[in-house]
Amino acid sequence: MGARSVCLMTDMTLSQLPPVTAVVDSLTKHGVTYMIYEDVRVEPTDRSFKAAIEFAKKGDFDVYVAVGGGSVIDTCKAANLYASHPEAEFLDFVNAPIGKGKPITAALKPLIAVPTTAGTGSETTGVAIFDFEDMKAKTGIANRALKPTLGIVDPLHTLHMPSRVAANSGFDVLCHALESFTALPYNQRSPCPLNPIHRPAYQGSNPISDVWAKHALRIVAKYLKRAVCDAGDVKARSSMHLASVFAGIGFGNAGVHLCHGMSYPIAGNVKTHKAKGYCVDHPIVPHGLSVVLTSPAVFSFTANMCPERHLEAAEILGADVSKVKKADAGSVLSDTLRSLLYDLDVEDGLSAIGYSSKDIPALVKGTIPQERVTKLSPRAHTEEDLSALFEASMKLY
Amino acid sequence: MGARSVCLMTDMTLSQLPPVTAVVDSLTKHGVTYMIYEDVRVEPTDRSFKAAIEFAKKGDFDVYVAVGGGSVIDTCKAANLYASHPEAEFLDFVNAPIGKGKPITAALKPLIAVPTTAGTGSETTGVAIFDFEDMKAKTGIANRALKPTLGIVDPLHTLHMPSRVAANSGFDVLCHALESFTALPYNQRSPCPLNPIHRPAYQGSNPISDVWAKHALRIVAKYLKRAVCDAGDVKARSSMHLASVFAGIGFGNAGVHLCHGMSYPIAGNVKTHKAKGYCVDHPIVPHGLSVVLTSPAVFSFTANMCPERHLEAAEILGADVSKVKKADAGSVLSDTLRSLLYDLDVEDGLSAIGYSSKDIPALVKGTIPQERVTKLSPRAHTEEDLSALFEASMKLY
Numbered sequence: 092m093g094a095r096s097v098c099l100m101t102d103m104t105l106s107q108l109p110p111v112t113a114v115v116d117s118l119t120k121h122g123v124t125y126m127i128y129e130d131v132r133v134e135p136t137d138r139s140f141k142a143a144i145e146f147a148k149k150g151d152f153d154v155y156v157a158v159g160g161g162s163v164i165d166t167c168k169a170a171n172l173y174a175s176h177p178e179a180e181f182l183d184f185v186n187a188p189i190g191k192g193k194p195i196t197a198a199l200k201p202l203i204a205v206p207t208t209a210g211t212g213s214e215t216t217g218v219a220i221f222d223f224e225d226m227k228a229k230t231g232i233a234n235r236a237l238k239p240t241l242g243i244v245d246p247l248h249t250l251h252m253p254s255r256v257a258a259n260s261g262f263d264v265l266c267h268a269l270e271s272f273t274a275l276p277y278n279q280r281s282p283c284p285l286n287p288i289h290r291p292a293y294q295g296s297n298p299i300s301d302v303w304a305k306h307a308l309r310i311v312a313k314y315l316k317r318a319v320c321d322a323g324d325v326k327a328r329s330s331m332h333l334a335s336v337f338a339g340i341g342f343g344n345a346g347v348h349l350c351h352g353m354s355y356p357i358a359g360n361v362k363t364h365k366a367k368g369y370c371v372d373h374p375i376v377p378h379g380l381s382v383v384l385t386s387p388a389v390f391s392f393t394a395n396m397c398p399e400r401h402l403e404a405a406e407i408l409g410a411d412v413s414k415v416k417k418a419d420a421g422s423v424l425s426d427t428l429r430s431l432l433y434d435l436d437v438e439d440g441l442s443a444i445g446y447s448s449k450d451i452p453a454l455v456k457g458t459i460p461q462e463r464v465t466k467l468s469p470r471a472h473t474e475e476d477l478s479a480l481f482e483a484s485m486k487l488y
Numbered sequence: 489m490g491a492r493s494v495c496l497m498t499d500m501t502l503s504q505l506p507p508v509t510a511v512v513d514s515l516t517k518h519g520v521t522y523m524i525y526e527d528v529r530v531e532p533t534d535r536s537f538k539a540a541i542e543f544a545k546k547g548d549f550d551v552y553v554a555v556g557g558g559s560v561i562d563t564c565k566a567a568n569l570y571a572s573h574p575e576a577e578f579l580d581f582v583n584a585p586i587g588k589g590k591p592i593t594a595a596l597k598p599l600i601a602v603p604t605t606a607g608t609g610s611e612t613t614g615v616a617i618f619d620f621e622d623m624k625a626k627t628g629i630a631n632r633a634l635k636p637t638l639g640i641v642d643p644l645h646t647l648h649m650p651s652r653v654a655a656n657s658g659f660d661v662l663c664h665a666l667e668s669f670t671a672l673p674y675n676q677r678s679p680c681p682l683n684p685i686h687r688p689a690y691q692g693s694n695p696i697s698d699v700w701a702k703h704a705l706r707i708v709a710k711y712l713k714r715a716v717c718d719a720g721d722v723k724a725r726s727s728m729h730l731a732s733v734f735a736g737i738g739f740g741n742a743g744v745h746l747c748h749g750m751s752y753p754i755a756g757n758v759k760t761h762k763a764k765g766y767c768v769d770h771p772i773v774p775h776g777l778s779v780v781l782t783s784p785a786v787f788s789f790t791a792n793m794c795p796e797r798h799l800e801a802a803e804i805l806g807a808d809v810s811k812v813k814k815a816d817a818g819s820v821l822s823d824t825l826r827s828l829l830y831d832l833d834v835e836d837g838l839s840a841i842g843y844s845s846k847d848i849p850a851l852v853k854g855t856i857p858q859e860r861v862t863k864l865s866p867r868a869h870t871e872e873d874l875s876a877l878f879e880a881s882m883k884l885y
Binding site: 298302303306333337 | 695699700703734
């Protein structure tokens with residue numbers, strides 16, 4: 092790539108760990124000038140994005156290297172984007188309706204993504220997600236121009252993940268696969284864009300994303316528990332790392348729907364929840380946890396639109412579906428998910444992470460702007476439906 | 489793409505059929521100037537490649553559109569390549585050792601591939617194959633720069649395929665999947681290139697190509713017979729068209745090995761064989777047929793290097809492998825293949841298409857230069873081994 096001035100982005104926890112030192116050693120060995128930005132916020136915000144953007148604008152970098160989980164890679168995508176469009180205002184590229192969703196016109200610099208968690212698939216996608224603090228909701232920037240040039244998927248980088256990080260990032264993989272597999276099919280989206288250039292990044296489930304979703308799901312079924320229980324299980328952690336990539340290729344084209352759409356206000360409205368196993372100085376609901384807690388309710392709700400797919404997913408996750416009627420597809424998949432979450436010691440629903448029924452209006456309000464993803468739900472839904480889904484997710488067991 | 493002057497390549501048979509008229513209508517409707525080249529030879533040669541290259545050089549085209557099977561798409565790739573490198577000699581980019589295998593330095597023009605057969609996967613790969621007449625052997629050009637910019641995979645385009653074309657192109661899909669799935673693993677190739685830029689297009693089997701190979705094989709198992717027997721079975725023909733793409737993505741990265749390596753002299757040395765169902769004025773062994781006739785012998789030969797994969801492939805193709813020992817993996821897969829070929833009314837081995845034992849030295853000689861692919865065989869082999877494989881392929885049933 093002919094790099095002369097590299098921006099290396101990471102977070103405080105990782106900056107002393109082998110994945111970062113390997114990059115630093117390599118840059119030093121090859122005489123490439125670099126600057127390190129280690130102030131990435133875990134679960135980034137508009138403010139933390141802007142700080143990284145300022146750093147990038149001042150640096151005049153010609154290649155970006157992001158070493159970390161989705162928070163780092165997403166922050167680096169945003170820094171690269173705005174440094175390449177110095178005249179743009181922050182909301183210009185943020186997804187409508189929160190931002191203006193403008194097209195990206197200038198070429199970005201090459202970005203090498205080195206994922207150190209096995210969840211986001213951010214190394215494969217054109218999406219960067221952040222918490223818009225004023226609205227208490229997550230939103231993002233979605234454009235294929237953000238896709239990293241290269242992903243270096245080294246499973247040894249995931250061995251340092253604490254058990255809860257492995258679990259939560261694994262839940263993100265699980266939901267990427269389940270949501271993209273059950274998303275509205277690409278040929279049923281409407282209205283059809285008048286011109287292919289208006290086709291969204293998320294196109295609905297399709298024959299290619301289906302392959303990746305099912306393949307990722309099979310790996311989750313086989314290896315997630317092992318990867319959570321034993322950080323030294325290289326085979327399990329390697330497999331989950333690849334599953335994250337595979338699910339990313341799938342959902343990066345097909346999209347996700349309600350679990351992700353509803354997760355953003357769950358994370359954005361966090362009050363006091365201290366996530367086990369995360370070294371951060373602010374309350375957070377880790378992304379994968381915020382996504383998976385509504386999954387039993389969501390797939391109960393969507394199953395009747397494509398029961399075969401819900402049954403196929405339940406079967407891959409270990410359920411015996413040989414005598415199950417189509418009408419019971421939703422309850423079978425949601426019971427399978429509940430059992431998996433229970434086995435993995437997941438908090439008992441939204442109530443266990445600090446929410447109660449009186450928070451539901453705020454959670455629904457935060458879901459409304461997530462239309463970019465929620466419109467890919469196979470089942471149309473009202474605000475009342477969303478309220479019912481949050482209510483049903485208060486307790487799982 | 490801002491096209492102003494399009495080169496539309498196709499063959500004589502297709503030039504009056506709907507896939508071509510649809511392109512012509514679209515170009516006309518949008519006021520794009522174009523020229524049609526319909527002299528593509530089915531199973532192209534160096535001479536037919538050079539004729540297409542001359543046409544492209546004179547035309548000053550800014551976009552290429554190839555409508556046809558692998559012969560058309562491959563010819564169009566070559567025309568685009570050499571028109572973009574007007575100073576190059578023909579052998580400059582041809583694979584070593586026959587050609588010089590030089591790197592491709594200039595940018596090629598966009599190429600849109602519209603496959604009308606369901607076999608080659610050429611719309612997904614950076615490979616263009618031709619028959620080098622002086623040597624009576626097929627060779628090619630392999631570089632990722634040749635990959636089409638866009639593939640338009642419309643299953644309705646395959647409904648016009650005669651039954652034997654559907655069968656032979658389906659055999660190509662079958663062998664792409666089986667060979668890439670059993671190819672030498674990417675991490676066992678040696679010597680390891682000193683620099684990643686020397687990494688070949690064909691990298692050996694890997695976790696991503698495996699997904700595509702197995703997925704394509706499942707579709708072949710389910711739909712090939714239906715697609716051959718009933719040209720109007722849209723579901724079967726659509727599925728095989730997608731299987732061709734999927735297998736292409738897989739083998740385009742992993743590579744193929746002995747069936748393909750040995751097929752080139754089988755096709756190149758053809759004397760009198762008139763392929764059923766093909767409207768051509770010269771003897772040919774259709775590519776898919778030349779590939780599949782050695783497959784029972786080849787997978788018997790390679791099975792002991794990775795018996796689990798051979799058994800998994802046999803199982804996908806319908807064999808009961810529950811009580812089969814690893815040592816019998818080769819015979820089980822080759823029996824499964826023989827049975828499939830018999831059911832599909834395939835000629836009884838090389839002897840049925842005009843070869844006898846006395847041709848074997850020439851066939852072996854034509855295989856030697858195919859090292860680009862044969863070195864991906866999981867089992868090392870001598871000239872004697874190749875002789876034995878050709879001999880074992882003389883009769884199948």
